[in-house]
Amino acid sequence: MSTTDEETPFDAYREHVDRPLSRLFREYGPGRLHWFSIAMVANFIAQMSSLVPPLILGAAIDAIFTEGGEGYSLPVVPDAWLPATEMAQFWFSVSAIAGAFILVGVFTWIYGVSGNLFAHDVMHTVRVDCFRKMQELDMTFFDDKQTGEVMAVLNNDTQNLEMFLDNALINSVRLLVMVGGITAILFFLNWQLAFVTLVAIPVMFAFTYWFMVTVEPRYVRQRAAVGWLNTRLENSLSGMGLTKTTSSEEYEVGRVRKASKRLFDDTMAVLKLSYVYRPGMELLAGIAFAATFLVGGWWIATGTAPGPMTGTLQVGEFVTFLFLTQFIVSPLAEVSNIVDQYENAKASSERVFGLMDIPIYVSDPDEPDELEPVTGRVEYDEVSFSYAEGERRAVGDEADGEEEVVVEDLSFVAEPGDTVALVGPTGAGKSTVLKLLLRLYDVSDGEIRVDGHDVRDVRLDELRDAIGYVSQETFLFDGTIADNIRYGHFEASNEAVREAAKAAQAHEFIEELEDEYETRVGERGVKLSGGQRQRVALARTVLQDPEVLILDEATSAVDTKTELLIQRSIDRLTEDRTTLAIAHRLSTVKDADTILVLEGGRIVERGSHEELLERGGRYATLWGVQAGDVDEALDALADGGGERSS
Incomplete structure (x- = not known):
């Protein structure tokens, strides 16, 4: 296995991640499946409840509002449980429709809350686990680091997983319930007209399979382009000082433009395919609706079954067909979004587990x-x-x-x-x-x-x-001076921090700052001079009080006077070490x-x-x-x- 110039180590391992979304559930599902199960059950109840009003309406039209219509009946409900008089049937219909909408609202809220708890908890844990893994990786990984790629995994990719777990899975259940429930109801009402309404379903599934196979590699390239752009932006922002002092602004703009154009091209490759798929699905769903209206309308208007069909079609049944056909259009049109989110999540989970699978060689025995x-x-x-x-x-x-x-x-x-x-x-x-x-x-x-x-x-x-280590490339976190001296020994007292600063010849300049030890140093310590940063780093090591001391050109960033001060403190620090x-x-x-x-x-x-x-x-x-x-x-x-x- 080898990597290209634009690949990172976890890209190489990504190629060997097997069934990433299944792995996501295997590794992060346990302990959270109760929320997922509640969401799925609540979603099922909400979607089934949404099918009740069209059924009630069709039954009411045929039994109450159409002269000579059939008796009041509902699928899977014994006739003995239904009211016998028209007024009782009317009020029963009103109550049932209102109750169905209440159930839809209540269980939609339940599945929304429980589904989000599951999805966001998984996203949170994945992000933390990715960061912990990065903390454990060998320095060889960071020597050729792509910080933007890493940020893309921690933010963009985990966000894609959250969208898939929260939206795509819920919508998939909604699609299955609606298609399955509507199919059963339509066949129960009139199996002949149901074939007309559902004839487009197999074509839709075949069209969806083609889209998934074709779009998957495009999503992979798009995710890589996001990481590459993030890397370019992070590098450019980190090197802003060099860019300005060398008048290289246009050069950096050009590099970002190139990375952004790559993302634009890869995104458009996905969208162009989506622009074929989504309207195609809506067209097929529209054809199903038009065919239902044509055949059913002809049947009602002429009173004669068209073609090889036999029997009669009631007005209420026809109205129910039209309503349910419209109901099925929406979830079928959502298939494109589900596929989008699925492919995006698959590519993102491959990158997440590609990172997780990088072996660690420098570890505890x-x-x-x-x-x-x-x-x-x-x-x-x-x-x-x-x-x-x-x-x-x-x-x-x-x-x-x-x-x-x-x-x-x-x-x-x-x-x-x-x-x-x-x-x-x-x-x-x-x-x-x-x-x-x-x-x-x-x-x-x-x-x-x-x-x-x-x-x-x-x-x-x-x-x-x-071992205490003072590097020539002093790094300070964005926080107070005291926080940076205390870093690694977070429970150290304020007095210990001050004594360490005195030993490192840092106390005097810190006391001259407006907020003294509570002065914020800015990102990477930019608010301090090189010599000041070096002395803060040295104070951090003094506080550590190590038995072995490493000084990697510890006075390289200071002037001669400051060097003499630091050297004096180093001489004291190195005694007996x-x-x-x-x-x-x-x-x-x-x-x-x-x-x-x-x-x-x-x-x-x-x-x-x-x-x-x-x-x-x-x-x-x-x-x-x-x-x-x-x-x-x-x-x-x-x-x-x-x-x-x-």
Whole structure:
């Protein structure tokens, strides 16, 4: 199985989802079927009650209002239960018609409430389950994330399921009851005229089958187009700052126009077919009504049965036929909407379960080791990693050709309380090395151990609780500063939050804000500067109080003055903690116990700051560049930058 450029992992799995709507009922029906059953029974009673007034009217016309008509009789009701005099029959008819309408109103309300309870509860649970599944998915899924696609599943697709469960199923029952009930009544009244009225039904079903087979792939493409447009919009809005600073507004408009045109074309492909189907159904239903009026009217007007028909047709029976034929037109015309909602829900449920079926590889072991208490010894033992392998697993692909190895045969040890720094050019694999410790990815080969435990053998929450992570890409949720510091430790007191902010050199600038710790930071923290966001993130880690600390270029977004302040707090934070740090500015890690120089995912140098400078290799070259000896550094780079070692 493989994916195209516009496919996401759950699209690949969607292709193998079997009977998605049946699965929806199997997995989400239990515990809610009482509401569904109440809705179906109430709907049945309401629809059957709606057939009573035409029957009563026909019987009353023949028995009360037509001279020489037949006696007052109703299907399945014994004549002994019916009144004998005309006035009694009249008042019985009035009461029965009024009672039928009351029943229709009461049971329509019952099935509306219970049906919506069932449908919306399923929609709510599906949406939450989809979101929970996304929280559990491996990072390889999000590395190539299509946020708009994900939003389409969580919103549009669950909404389609709700419409199907609420409307389409109810209308399907209504259709079956009306067609079945009306067919039985018409055959009871006059089986010969009933054949004329119902002759179009088989043609309608054949026409419906053709429509369903033809429209299904068009619905699939339309759902994919919705997700693609959502992705395009989300990406464009997220990158608004870049768009404006590069004057690329028209370029973004063009990209959205292209995605919108794709949705337009795919939607029109569905609608064009619907515009053939819906009028076609109404035409067939209209032909049935016209044929009934023609044959029945001729029969009444001439008093002679037309063609091969025999017997008589009463005026009341004819009126009942006309009323019930009109009744059957409406539900038959609704078949198009039912099919629309069914196909839409089928495509949406395939996407929902396509997401649900993506396997999770980074998960808790069946029998985890006990990690606590953590002392902080971290060991990388011949670790190798390739993103390609994780991506293939995310979509179920087999290995295909050579893969790019991001980390290769990497080994080092950080003793409790040690600081190990990773330096090297962009793309050397530094961030990936540290993400492997957190099990954001799993190693392809080798082992990473914390206190002697392979990180794959311990619970994820225990592992990650013991490791604090400050990324170069600081993320803040739209909320208050206090909420963001407290994130992950939601029960922390206000005093603990303030102490953490002080330790991260954030308290001073927070106190200067109008609402202090209750200041809202905006989406992604846009109301704060890069340095302020970084200090809030650092305060979050201080509050966590981890045994192992990861600093992924934690001071990259700040000026020199702020860097000095943050570095001072980092120095206090790293005391007695095992620290793994990625440094953009080498001056921030020159006091590390061990410095590892990475290139191409391999360690090419290791040692202390003084040892590496004396060696005159890659590290010395990088230090020379940052120290200002640019000419000498460039010459060293041109000569190869020293011998490779490990």
